[in-house]
Amino acid sequence: MGKSKAKYYFLLLSVISGFHGNNQYDILTPEGGYLFRVQEISDGFSRGCYGANRGFDIGVLDLYGREVIHLHRETDCCNCFIPPVRIMIPVFNNQWLQRDF
Numbered sequence: 001m002g003k004s005k006a007k008y009y010f011l012l013l014s015v016i017s018g019f020h021g022n023n024q025y026d027i028l029t030p031e032g033g034y035l036f037r038v039q040e041i042s043d044g045f046s047r048g049c050y051g052a053n054r055g056f057d058i059g060v061l062d063l064y065g066r067e068v069i070h071l072h073r074e075t076d077c078c079n080c081f082i083p084p085v086r087i088m089i090p091v092f093n094n095q096w097l098q099r100d101f
Contacts, residue, residue, distance in 0.1 A: 003030055036068070037061045050075055053082060070096070 007026040023040040039059050046054035055075035059067045070088040084100040091097045 004028060004035060005030065005032070034063060037065075046075055050077065053079060055083075 005028040007028060025038045026034060027036040029035060041057040042054055053076040055073050058071040060069035062068045072086040074083045076082055086098055086100050088096040088098045
């Protein structure tokens, strides 16, 4: 398989107001076919105050809208360290395999 492409979505309101919403990307094949959608969930306060140190939840969705990977990180409110990212993968009957990195 060749290199994949990422397509970023943004709201026109964020361009006009300077307020940025949750990040969202589509991961595409080199031919433009859909592979995954990646959606960030974080609040505006965290994005504005903590920037790259903010906590987040990121869902990776397959072609049918099912979450196949979930990433979670707590907010580093004191800028002392970046908390580990928890990676969760569904394995069976709503059970998730979890690892911290």
